[in-house]
Amino acid sequence: MIDYFVLYIIIVLLTISVVYYYLDFKEISGLKVKEKFEEKGHRIYLGDALEVLKTEIPSESVDLIFVDPPYNIGKKFADFHDKWPSDEEYAKWAYEWIDECIRVLSPKGTLYVMTSTQAMPYFDLYIRKKLTILSRIIWRYDSSGMQAKKYYGSMYEPILHSVKNVGEYTFNADAIKVEAKTGSQRKLIDYRKAVPTQYNTEKIPGNVWYFPRVRYRMDEYENHPSQKPEALLERIIKASSNKGYVVLDPFAGSFTTCAVAKRLQRMSIGIESQEEYLKIGLRRVFGWHKYNDEKLIPPEKTNVRRNWNGKRIVDKTGELFHAFSEA
Numbered sequence: 033m034i035d036y037f038v039l040y041i042i043i044v045l046l047t048i049s050v051v052y053y054y055l056d057f058k059e060i061s062g063l064k065v066k067e068k069f070e071e072k073g074h075r076i077y078l079g080d081a082l083e084v085l086k087t088e089i090p091s092e093s094v095d096l097i098f099v100d101p102p103y104n105i106g107k108k109f110a111d112f113h114d115k116w117p118s119d120e121e122y123a124k125w126a127y128e129w130i131d132e133c134i135r136v137l138s139p140k141g142t143l144y145v146m147t148s149t150q151a152m153p154y155f156d157l158y159i160r161k162k163l164t165i166l167s168r169i170i171w172r173y174d175s176s177g178m179q180a181k182k183y184y185g186s187m188y189e190p191i192l193h194s195v196k197n198v199g200e201y202t203f204n205a206d207a208i209k210v211e212a213k214t215g216s217q218r219k220l221i222d223y224r225k226a227v228p229t230q231y232n233t234e235k236i237p238g239n240v241w242y243f244p245r246v247r248y249r250m251d252e253y254e255n256h257p258s259q260k261p262e263a264l265l266e267r268i269i270k271a272s273s274n275k276g277y278v279v280l281d282p283f284a285g286s287f288t289t290c291a292v293a294k295r296l297q298r299m300s301i302g303i304e305s306q307e308e309y310l311k312i313g314l315r316r317v318f319g320w321h322k323y324n325d326e327k328l329i330p331p332e333k334t335n336v337r338r339n340w341n342g343k344r345i346v347d348k349t350g351e352l353f354h355a356f357s358e359a
């Protein structure tokens with residue numbers, strides 16, 4: 033009799049722990065599409081990028097994809113810690129979403145992918161087997177406050193620019209031209225031409241791009257540790273899409289891509305796993321002021337900042353903090 037009772041208790045306990053383990057596992061691994069929001073051609077998902085891609089995005093339905101994933105460098109993104117046990121495991125994870133991005137990309141579509149300088153070789157070798165890589169772009173920027181003393185500090189991030197069909201893809205060269213500084217600025221004449229003419233005043237940018245990183249004092253600043261500058265996304269979106277095209281960002285962060293896509297009259301899809309950043313997206317892309325009874329307000333900026341020693345820096349003009357963080 034007692035034996036049956038003990039057995040019954042053991043079975044009940046086992047069942048409870050299996051159910052708990054399963055629910056907890058699903059939560060931890062973020063395998064769910066937790067929420068979906070849609071407004072006037074713009075869609076935002078709270079959930080795991082891979083799961084959303086697999087279950088929500090039809091094949092060949094997206095014209096431009098910009099991917100700025102976690103870099104495997106140990107950054108903290110709200111509840112997510114950006115560190116894999118090894119480079120290989122990070123690459124294996126990335127190959128899964130790269131394959132999904134390729135599946136959802138339209139036949140004439142373009143894929144831009146960023147990652148750390150050390151992880152980019154894995155991505156490059158993998159992507160070049162499946163797409164045509166047109167450019168290997170360097171996003172160069174000013175340094176952070178902390179300077180490397182015993183090696184050469186990192187001052188750039190790589191971006192791969194690839195297309196599905198090298199015979200037919202969007203590239204709006206005229207939309208992204210920049211000032212040609214050399215000959216034209218000095219009003220020189222190019223005598224190499226049949227009829228000598230002045231140098232062009234504009235040119236298509238090369239593959240080394242300078243854009244300052246987003247700083248606290250900038251209007252576009254959001255509370256996100258890896259926010260990309262709007263100017264960077266503006267160049268990418270203008271070059272590789274037209275008005276009305278669908279732009280996807282599977283690791284949306286502060287939703288820079290979607291906000292810029294909206295301003296440029298494209299449609300957008302953004303996926304983000306952290307609710308803290310989802311709220312930025314709802315405000316920045318949809319213009320919402322409230323989410324679940326919580327007010328959505330832009331970051332409140334104070335003049336009191338702390339330097340790397342935790343010492344208060346009182347910054348009345350915005351210039352002092354800038355000076356500390358400049359190279």
Ligand SMILES: C[S@@+](CC[C@H](N)C(=O)[O-])C[C@H]1O[C@@H](n2cnc3c(N)ncnc32)[C@H](O)[C@@H]1O
Binds near residue numbers: 282303
């Ligand atoms: C490098 S940041 C993107 C920054 C973004 N480009 C911006 O301008 O703000 C990567 C983002 O991916 C999010 N993330 C991490 N794992 C994810 C996953 N499995 N699915 C969706 N988002 C994820 C992080 O929370 C983080 O916000």
